[in-house]
Amino acid sequence: MVQCAPRVREKIMARPIKETPFLHGNDARRFNEQIKTPTRVSLDEVRRAQSVYRAVNKHSGLPCCG
Amino acid sequence: MLRLEDCKIERLSGVPANFDCGDADLNEFLLEDALPHQNDLLAVTYLIRHADAVVAYFSVLNDRIAVEQFPTKSQFRKLQRFLPHRKRCYKSYPAVKLGRLAVGAAFKKQGLGAQLLDYIKILFITGNKTGCRFITADAYKNAVDFYARSGFVPLSEKSEDSQTELMYFDLKPFAEQLAQLSSAAR
Numbered sequence: 001m002v003q004c005a006p007r008v009r010e011k012i013m014a015r016p017i018k019e020t021p022f023l024h025g026n027d028a029r030r031f032n033e034q035i036k037t038p039t040r041v042s043l044d045e046v047r048r049a050q051s052v053y054r055a056v057n058k059h060s061g062l063p064c065c066g
Numbered sequence: 067m068l069r070l071e072d073c074k075i076e077r078l079s080g081v082p083a084n085f086d087c088g089d090a091d092l093n094e095f096l097l098e099d100a101l102p103h104q105n106d107l108l109a110v111t112y113l114i115r116h117a118d119a120v121v122a123y124f125s126v127l128n129d130r131i132a133v134e135q136f137p138t139k140s141q142f143r144k145l146q147r148f149l150p151h152r153k154r155c156y157k158s159y160p161a162v163k164l165g166r167l168a169v170g171a172a173f174k175k176q177g178l179g180a181q182l183l184d185y186i187k188i189l190f191i192t193g194n195k196t197g198c199r200f201i202t203a204d205a206y207k208n209a210v211d212f213y214a215r216s217g218f219v220p221l222s223e224k225s226e227d228s229q230t231e232l233m234y235f236d237l238k239p240f241a242e243q244l245a246q247l248s249s250a251a252r
Contacts, residue, residue, distance in 0.1 A: 015091055017127065020129050020221070022132045022156060023222070027222045028135075029136070031133050039239065041217065041243050043243055046240060048184065049184030049185070053188040055070075056114075057075070
């Protein structure tokens with residue numbers, strides 16, 4: 001779990017952010033296979049995402065690279 | 067209908083006056099925990115605003131995916147000479163954890179959450195100052211389909227938590243397509 005400052009611990013009601021566990025056994029085998037043959041992403045999907053990214057950053061005065 | 071393109075993004079600098087996404091845990095995190103987490107350098111929260119309203123928010127923190135590696139039999143025999151007791155070998159990949167992501171109740175059902183995930187993917191491909199291969203998320207069970215539609219897959223076959231499921235998104239195929247788009251634009 002992500003550690004919180006002692007002064008805020010008592011106030012916290014939201015669930016802590018869970019840590020990512022080590023993968024082993026079947027989960028590790030499956031993960032290693034999946035990253036060797038990842039699902040292909042379409043150019044249209046990436047183009048749409050890029051267009052949103054640029055527009056939001058432009059409105060926010062942030063760099064629009066990407 | 068509101069589009070993410072019409073919104074601004076800003077790093078959290080003070081607690082918003084109000085936010086309601088219909089989920090007490092997600093509201094509580096933004097209104098109580100996000101700023102202390104940020105001040106303690108544990109997680110950074112970004113607000114999505116339209117006019118004065120907080121439309122959505124997300125919090126991100128550093129993460130890693132550590133995976134057991136399986137040597138071939140010959141590699142294992144060589145390793146045994148140096149390792150008297152069999153130890154597991156892990157390979158670690160840098161990742162960013164999506165600690166929280168929420169869309170305000172008044173702005174749901176407009177595709178903003180999916181657009182926000184797309185934004186985060188590009189943010190951590192192009193705007194990241196260190197390496198980052200994966201986005202991880204601890205998804206509520208009722209949000210698993212939402213993440214799956216954006217290409218996230220479960221990390222484990224059996225989830226130990228009844229409320230949430232750990233999922234990940236591989237940024238590499240996305241980054242490769244993005245590089246192809248950039249080179250075509252030149």
